[in-house]
Amino acid sequence: MTDVRAEVAALLARFDLETVDPVEFLGARFDAGLAWVHFPVGRGGLDRPRDEQQVVEQLLAEAGAPAPDLGRNSIGIGMAAPTLIAFGTPEQQDRYLRPLFTCEEIWCQLFSEPGAGSDLAGVATKAVLDGDTWIVNGQKVWTSGAQNAQRAILVARTDPTVVKHAGLSYFVVDMADPGVDVRPLRQITGEAEFNEVFLNDVRVPDADRVGAVGAGWRVATTTLNNERVAIGSGAEREAGxxxxxxxxxxxxxxxxxxxxxxxxxxxxxxxxxxxxxxxxxxxxxxxxxxxxxxxxxxxxxxxxxxxxxxxxxxxxxxxxxxxxxxxxxxxxxxxxxxxxxxxxxxxxxxxxxxxxxxxxxxxxxxxxxLGLPADHRPDKGVPFNEVPR
Amino acid sequence: MTDVRAEVAALLARFDLETVDPVEFLGARFDAGLAWVHFPVGRGGLDRPRDEQQVVEQLLAEAGAPAPDLGRNSIGIGMAAPTLIAFGTPEQQDRYLRPLFTCEEIWCQLFSEPGAGSDLAGVATKAVLDGDTWIVNGQKVWTSGAQNAQRAILVARTDPTVVKHAGLSYFVVDMADPGVDVRPLRQITGEAEFNEVFLNDVRVPDADRVGAVGAGWRVATTTLNNERVAIGSGAEREAGxxxxxxxxxxxxxxxxxxxxxxxxxxxxxxxxxxxxxxxxxxxxxxxxxxxxxxxxxxxxxxxxxxxxxxxxxxxxxxxxxxxxxxxxxxxxxxxxxxxxxxxxxxxxxxxxxxxxxxxxxxxxxxxxxLGLPADHRPDKGVPFNEVPR
Amino acid sequence: MTDLLYSDVEESLRSSVRGALGRVTDSARVAALYDDPDADTSAVWSAVAGDLGLAGLLVPGEWGGVGAGAREVAVVLEELGRTVAPVPFLESAVIATTALLELESDVVASLADGGQRGVLVLPWSARAGAWTATEGGAVTPVAGALGADLFLVPTLVGGTVQLVLHESATVDPITSLDMSRPLAAVTPTGEGRVLAKGDAAVAAVDAALAAGAALLASEQVGLAQWCLETTVEYAKTRVQFARPIGSFQAIKHRLADLYLEVAQAQAAARYAADTLATGDADAPVAQAVAQSYCSDVAVHAAEEALQLHGGIGMTWEHAIHLYLKRAKSDQLALGTPAAHRADLAGLVDLPQH
Amino acid sequence: MTDLLYSDVEESLRSSVRGALGRVTDSARVAALYDDPDADTSAVWSAVAGDLGLAGLLVPGEWGGVGAGAREVAVVLEELGRTVAPVPFLESAVIATTALLELESDVVASLADGGQRGVLVLPWSARAGAWTATEGGAVTPVAGALGADLFLVPTLVGGTVQLVLHESATVDPITSLDMSRPLAAVTPTGEGRVLAKGDAAVAAVDAALAAGAALLASEQVGLAQWCLETTVEYAKTRVQFARPIGSFQAIKHRLADLYLEVAQAQAAARYAADTLATGDADAPVAQAVAQSYCSDVAVHAAEEALQLHGGIGMTWEHAIHLYLKRAKSDQLALGTPAAHRADLAGLVDLPQH
Incomplete structure (x- = not known):
């Protein structure tokens, strides 16, 4: 049985932390299975229980090792990675997880739309299959980090003739596609912390679809469940x-x-x-x-x-x-x-x-x-394209 | 043109206010058309504009004349009377208005039911026509003054096969009917300010129906509109x-x-x-x-x-x-x-x-x-007896 | 960080208490006390203090107690709050007992087995650091005095506070907002025995009131939970406009807000119980937080329960009024929320001026 | 009781003001001020003060004014609040003007026709009875100073307050939460002319601040009404879950509560305007009530508008943020709600201790 403490020690022994290149170190950490110990061997993990990750994080932090930049790549590390492990193909996992963890590739999230705010599943962005490529058109909003991102996770409507939750699919998008237009979205503070992203005939290979066609809501739910709501503002009294x-x-x-x-x-x-x-x-x-x-x-x-x-x-x-x-x-x-x-x-x-x-x-x-009954939902059981808007 | 001031003066001139019997005075006031000046002549009024009533009230109050006991008969004077004027037959008006005004007959209201609280039109008390008499069965609640009342205004369901608002009729009930059972309803204060009223085969002549069969909701709405919500608690600062x-x-x-x-x-x-x-x-x-x-x-x-x-x-x-x-x-x-x-x-x-x-x-x-849209009402357009309860 | 959950032992204790209370009291028996204050409630005391031995929860084994602690007492109080139980457990087994334990007085043994009941003779609104010893004459309004055997009377003698034990007193019942915790005017009689003087006496009384405040929060949590759960169930079944009222979004959102309040109250009460149990230096802060917060939550829960039940909630026949009266009385008991916030300001260095 | 409605003349005035403002300003022009504080807003002043002659509303005819009163000014301010208009009307045509009128100074004539703008040089948070005269040096943050021609400076000279008129000053812009009412640090220059000394000076300043507070309430009402109306319209048209969000009961109930607040704020503001107009003895109470209430209502209305618009409300492109910034600034201006409640306590004999 692997002892994560020993694995961490072995990793640390290989580098001079004063001089190491962060990307090189994070790559080695990934390869050692210490990115997410509960992920499979060869995909950044060691097939260990999830709670051992805390031990790894603590030991590495104590040693002063370089860590992934969660500020820049929280979507990639916190949301895309667990989704890819749960639903991605082996090829997708091999291609995306390592550079994601080393932050060589920054990810952003293309879920929200102007017309689908609280009604998350009301996504109108369309993806139409043309041969083995999906052609995507629509508008996304509240995308943080889009200006710096190489990849995006996207939810788009692939079948408007079924009820709204059933017609969605989930994709990985290359943000370098010429059809991707990122514009800053200024907030009331004066800052633009988010972006609007316009998708004009963006081409996504079918190989970059995550999960089955029509299973996008289930995949996205996994992503959103990993958008861990920070409970309160921390454990300290008088925080925030x-x-x-x-x-x-x-x-x-x-x-x-x-x-x-x-x-x-x-x-x-x-x-x-x-x-x-x-x-x-x-x-x-x-x-x-x-x-x-x-x-x-x-x-x-x-x-x-x-x-x-x-x-x-x-x-x-x-x-x-x-x-x-x-x-x-x-x-x-x-x-x-x-x-x-x-x-x-x-x-x-x-x-x-x-x-x-x-x-x-x-x-x-x-x-x-509390188990109280749901409110009235007129779109229940109605195909997306027949719901009045 | 009648001058209400002169009418009041004439009325006052006929009595020694020190010694007069209140019922006698109020009867004379009714006969003089000074009960409700906007009511028809002969029915307590003078066919005058409604706002002249304020003049009458003020003059009589200044003179120290006996007034109807609104504490005991607010339902009769405030609610039953205007409803009878709007919808009652001439016979009903002749029979009921005068003793109501003199407070020889106290009225109460049989609208609310345990199952029809906020949903006022959800009344389940049934009235079934037997010859020219309605047989009423059901339970009413929150009836103030029922223990002292001679008459009641009642809303009951006369047709359960139509939508809830359409199946109601409005009656005057004789509280002395042996089928009327009044029980005090104790409140959290310890007091019983209200009553429950059980109606067991109570007999109401069809002549005591107010308005058409099935028009009970419209009639009741008139009654309720006259339940003038006291705006605030009065005009004085630091009241209440x-x-x-x-x-x-x-x-x-x-x-x-x-x-x-x-x-x-x-x-x-x-x-x-x-x-x-x-x-x-x-x-x-x-x-x-x-x-x-x-x-x-x-x-x-x-x-x-x-x-x-x-x-x-x-x-x-x-x-x-x-x-x-x-x-x-x-x-x-x-x-x-x-x-x-x-x-x-x-x-x-x-x-x-x-x-x-x-x-x-x-x-x-x-x-x-504000004109915001109504919430979902599953009973809209559904016959009363087909609404799930 | 302290343990804010319930241990298996605590859950098992809860289930014993709930079972016992279910056999000896219910809302009809509580309501009867409003018309007949002398109605016999001894079965509740016997069940809780005698059969289950809970009067001695805080008392070490050498004095005949169970040697458990404030966390377990808190669980008992949650259950007593859930049932508005007419029993002076908080008054005798917590407050009077804590005062005696603080003085290491063996008198506590007579309370531990539930054979006798003790009462700290102070107005029920008193709190640690804010009470006045009697110079003689009646103390009013005192909770837990009716039926008490031992009267612990903070008494001012020649400018010094003494804690005096009286075995008799004139106890005049007072009509109370919450008749399940009846109040009285108490005039001690007989000579009395001085248990402590000066600082020791003051410290014992303060400790007793602090423990009372800390654990009253759990009674308030139990009460608030009952109100929330009862109202949620009612909202699921009460139909108006052909829909359960619990499907109306405004009702749902208010119940969600209330859930949040109750969840927070529960955490605050657990923290107060745990810090009291361990003698944590943060206990005074925890108590002030728990009392100022849980008091208002219990009142709000009872008020929302009444409002969302509509007319039936205003009637004597429904149990809600018993909870409202207890909740409002509990809010005033052992220091109001504003008073505890003022205490808290001193503890966390946030002066008024 | 005073007349709390609007007369036909007042409604006609409203309609002129609304029309004029519609031609010279809109939310895009207001938003531009955040990126370019020097953007030209003179057309707004010209339209309001010049074309419509409203700068002289409070000023008697003999000094070139209109000789109307506070009720009419209140209507103008409601409209300015509705549009977050970038115009120092309250600062010059109400506050500075009132100070001069109180002193019966003919300087007021130069403000009445809108040709010059005046400003009372005090921090914008000052209120009657709670301000300090400068002993020299910069006064900050002052509203209405940018572009002002006449500076009324409460100055402490040898222990006595003087109201000194300066025709020049160094005015350093301050980045403001509400850029539609930009603030500045003001250091008067030149000799200045003493308009009043001692009690007369203090009384003039207090009167000016009291009038400002009384009438700011109407600006807040106009702002809150815009927020309510805009949000109601949005709720009718914005569809989520296949329903207009305005059909969700929780949204409906919040808007109903907001309607109540706005209706009450309107009555309070009308009462403050009317009692100011008539010199009613109750005016100080009316002002404290209106400022403490309307301030919070305007903030609440803007906050609810933002929340119920969801994400779009957080964006720069929607006008709501302009209203939120004005509302929050207005709440702090001329005395906070808590400060006005403290003043009120003195007026209605409800002492703190």
């Missing part, structure tokens, strides 16, 4: 927006007021109980009781981030009236806390929309946790 | 629950705390803006712009009554832990403020249920004020 406010309150008596004090303490308590509930959920997951309860945590996190960041502006009105910079810049990864109070307030508005709106989270909790 | 709290706060420094102060002021502001909005709505109604906006006022009133009465208990915990009296008593009219803090807290819970729940009020505002 509340920490910024409490630090200010402690260090600057001028912002204190008795009228706001009970409100401050109420938010302190709210964030603390969410932290505790998140910790409790993690403990439950660790003993094997996973579930849709994390949707409720996301709900709490969004509410608190929004309300507390707004409250922060009220505590110091003269600062709140100002803004750091409206210059349009394209950013690679999300920053919630890194800029000024106005930015934090505006950016937090996205917390209740991205990754599933708070309304959808409440639907999930009420139906999947 | 907030006034009790502010009086306490001013007079008893021991209940003051800086942690609660901003909450107190927030409720003060909330009640004040509701008062102003209610006043604004009254001004709009006076210039002829009525509408369903009063549903929003009812919503605000209920929220405030509930939250502030709960807040009051927190201000003085040792008093809040106690209660004045749990003894079951039957009361004739609602008291919201007359007893202790615990009673006020519990009784206020009904404010968001009685007269249409807050959920129904929000439906009304969203559909009838």
């Amino acid at each position: 927006q509340i920490g910024i406010v409490t630090e200010r309150w402690r260090n600057d008596p001028s912002v204190r007021s008795s009228a706001e004090h009970d409100r401050l303490m109420s938010w302190w308590v709210e964030t603390e109980v969410t932290r505790l509930a998140g910790e409790r959920l993690r403990q439950q997951l660790a003993v094997g009781q996973p579930g849709p309860e994390s949707s409720a945590m996301k709900l709490a996190f969004a509410q608190q981030a929004q309300q507390i960041s707004g409250f922060a502006l009220e505590l110091d009105p003269d600062a709140g009236l100002q803004y750091d910079d409206w210059t349009m810049v394209r950013t690679v990864s999300a920053s919630f806390l890194g800029r000024g109070p106005g930015f934090r307030y505006l950016r937090a508005k996205g917390n209740s929309i991205e990754g599933g709106t708070s309304e959808i989270m409440r639907n999930v909790v009420s139906e999947r946790v | 629950q907030i006034g009790i709290v502010t009086e306490r706060w001013r007079n008893d420094p021991s209940v003051r705390s800086s942690a609660e102060h901003d909450r107190l002021m927030s409720w003060w502001v909330e009640t004040e803006v509701t008062r102003l909005a209610g006043e604004r709505l009254r001004q709009q109604l006076a210039v002829g712009q009525p509408g369903p906006e009063s549903s929003a006022m009812k919503l605000a009133f209920a929220q405030q009554a509930q939250q502030i009465s709960g807040f009051a208990l927190e201000l003085d915990p040792d008093a809040g832990l106690q209660y004045d009296d749990w003894t079951m008593v039957r009361t004739v009219s609602a008291s919201f403020l007359g007893r202790g803090p615990g009673f006020r807290y519990l009784r206020a819970k009904g404010n968001s249920i009685e007269g249409g729940t807050s959920e129904i009020m929000r439906n009304v505002v969203s559909e009838r004020v």
Whole structure:
């Protein structure tokens, strides 16, 4: 039986971490099966239990080894990789996993559309088979990192004559295709953290289809389940927006007021109980009781981030009236806390929309946790192209 | 042209208000057409514009004349009378209006049922025609004053084979019928302010049907539109629950705390803006712009009554832990403020249920004020007896 | 991080308590107390304290107790909250017991077997650091005094606080918002025996009130869970406009929000119980958080339960009012939410000015 | 009771203002200010102040004004709020104008025809009774200073407040959360002319800030109405899950609640405008109520608009962000809601301690 500790030691012994090229090291790590120990041997893994990965990560971090850039390639590593392992062909796995892990190839995700926001399966982007190539046309939105990505995972409609969930297929797209047009999507903060991606006769070989034709929803669900909702904002007390406010309150008596004090303490308590509930959920997951309860945590996190960041502006009105910079810049990864109070307030508005709106989270909790009946869905059982829009 | 002022003066001149028997005076007032000046001559009115009634009320009140007991007979005077004028036969009007106005006959309302709460038209009480008599069976609930009433207005189902709104008819019921069984309905306050009324083979002559067979919903709607929602709690600042709290706060420094102060002021502001909005709505109604906006006022009133009465208990915990009296008593009219803090807290819970729940009020505002689409109603167009229950 | 889950032993304890309570009490018996405050509830005490031996959960074996801890007590209180059980468990087996344990007084043995009931004679709104010892005269309103045998009376003698044990007192019942936890005005009689003086007495009372606050949170969680579960079930079955009301999205979303609140309350209560059990330095923070949060959640859960049941929720015949009255009383008991937030501010260095 | 409705004259004024604004500004032109703060907005000022003569609404005829009152100004501000119009009307035609009127200074004539713009040089968060006169140096952040001609500077000279009129100042732009109401750091230059000293100066400044607060509420109402109406329309047309999202009950109920808030804000703002117009003794209460309530309603309306629009609401291309930024800035302007509630407590005798 393989001992992952020994494997890590052996890997580390081969390199001088002071001078090693990160790509070379990550390639070697992949080849040693230490990228995802629960993946098969030869595909970045060692067929070991999933929880041993934590041991690997910890040992490598302690040694100061180069790590994959999750900020740039979270879609590739966090979402595409597990999907490819679950549904990809051997050829797809051989071709894509290694450069994905070394970050030689950055991935992005082409799921959301202007017309399919909360209604994820309402995708209208079409893929039509022409010989052994799919011709893709449509518009995607909220694509982070598209400007830097070499590959994309795509959900497109391959059969509009069946009900919406049944007519989707899942593809790997080469972002260098001339039909791919990436445009920055500016947000209310002034930044463009996301993109719109226009697909005009983009050509995708059938060999880059992941899963069966028509099985795209099931494949995409695997991807989305791996879009792990960060439960709460971490295990530390006073993490996130509340920490910024409490630090200010402690260090600057001028912002204190008795009228706001009970409100401050109420938010302190709210964030603390969410932290505790998140910790409790993690403990439950660790003993094997996973579930849709994390949707409720996301709900709490969004509410608190929004309300507390707004409250922060009220505590110091003269600062709140100002803004750091409206210059349009394209950013690679999300920053919630890194800029000024106005930015934090505006950016937090996205917390209740991205990754599933708070309304959808409440639907999930009420139906999947509490077992309440589904609301009326007029498109149930109706072919996609017969649903009124 | 009749001058109502002169009519009032003439009426007053005929009686010594110190000694007059109220029933005699009210009968004379009815006969003089001063009960409801906008009703027809001979039926308590003078065919005058409705707003002249205010003049009459004011003059009579200034003179100290006996007035009908609205506490006991609000259903009769406020709801049954206008419905009888709109839909009743001449015989019904002749028979019922005068003793109703003099309060010799007290009325109650048999609309609500255990299975038809918010779904007002879901009435299951059946009326079956036997010769020229309807035989009524069913159960009604939330009937105030039933123990003292001589008459009732009743909505019952006369045709279960058509859609729910179309199968109802409207009747006047003699509460002395041996099939009428009135039982007190105790509320969470300990009091029984309402009754359940069981109808077992109650006999109603067809002559006491109001409106056509099957037109009961339309007739009942007239009745309910006359159940004028009191807009807010009156025109005075600090009226209602907030006034009790502010009086306490001013007079008893021991209940003051800086942690609660901003909450107190927030409720003060909330009640004040509701008062102003209610006043604004009254001004709009006076210039002829009525509408369903009063549903929003009812919503605000209920929220405030509930939250502030709960807040009051927190201000003085040792008093809040106690209660004045749990003894079951039957009361004739609602008291919201007359007893202790615990009673006020519990009784206020009904404010968001009685007269249409807050959920129904929000439906009304969203559909009838904002014009948003109706929710899905599976019983639309389905005969009552084919709707799954 | 502390363990916020329930152990198998704790779940097994829960199931014993739930079974026992199911045999000796129900909402009709609780409701009867409003019309007849003297109705016999001794079977509940016997079942919980006697048969199951739970009065001694916190008490070490050498004093006849079980030697368990606050985590197990919390599970018992969740079940008592779920049933609005008319039993002075929190008052005697937690608060009075903690005061005696803090003083290492062997009097605790007489409480441990449930044979006697103890009560800390302070207004039920008192909290650690915010109470006043009596200088004589009636203390009011006191919970757990009716039927108590041992009265622990914080008494001011010559400017010093003493904790005095009385074996008799005049106990005048007070009509209470929550008749399942009846209140009384208590005037101790007889000489009494001084158990502690000065700082030791104050510390014992504060520890007792802190334990009470920490564990009241679990009673509130049990109560809130009952309200949530009962309302979810009702929403699935109550049909209006030809649909179960639980299919209306506004109702669903409110119940989802309530679920979140209850889940958070549960985590907060578990944390308070665990830090109390282990003597963790964070226990005071955990208590203030749990009391300020769980109090409001329980009230909100009961209020939502009533509203979403509609008219039937306003009636005496439905059990919800018993939960609403307990929830509102619990919110006022052992410190209001705002008072606990003010305490918390001091603990986490967030001064008002 | 005061008249809380709109007169025919007021509705006619509204319709002129709406028409004029429609010709000179739109959300794209407002959004452009975030990338180019120097973009020319003079057409908006010309249309409102010049063509329609609204800069002189509050000013009596003898000083070249219209001699109307606060009720009419409130209607103008509702329309400016509806369009997030980039125009210093509140700053010059209300606040600076009121200060000059209070002092019966004929300088007001130069503001009345819109030919010059005035600004009260105080931080934009100042409110009546809560501001500090400068002892020299920059005052920041000041609204309405960019492009202003007359600077009314509360100045502390030898312990006494003076209101000093400067005709020049160094005005350094500040990047603002709301670029449609750009802020600046202002350092008056030149000698200046003393308009008033001591109590008279303080009273003029307080009156100006009070009028600003009273009428800002109407701007907030107009803004909130736009948010509500725009979101209702969107909810009727945006289809998800094969239904307009406005048919989902949770959305409907939130919009119903928002309608209630906006209706109440409107009544509060009307009352503040009317009591200001008539010099009613209740005006200070009306102002504190209107500012504390309407501020939060405008923010809530903009936040709900963004959320219910979903992703599109987070984009620069949709107008909502302009309203959110204005609403949040307005909430902080001229006193926060909590500050106005604290003022109110003093007015209605509800002391904190």
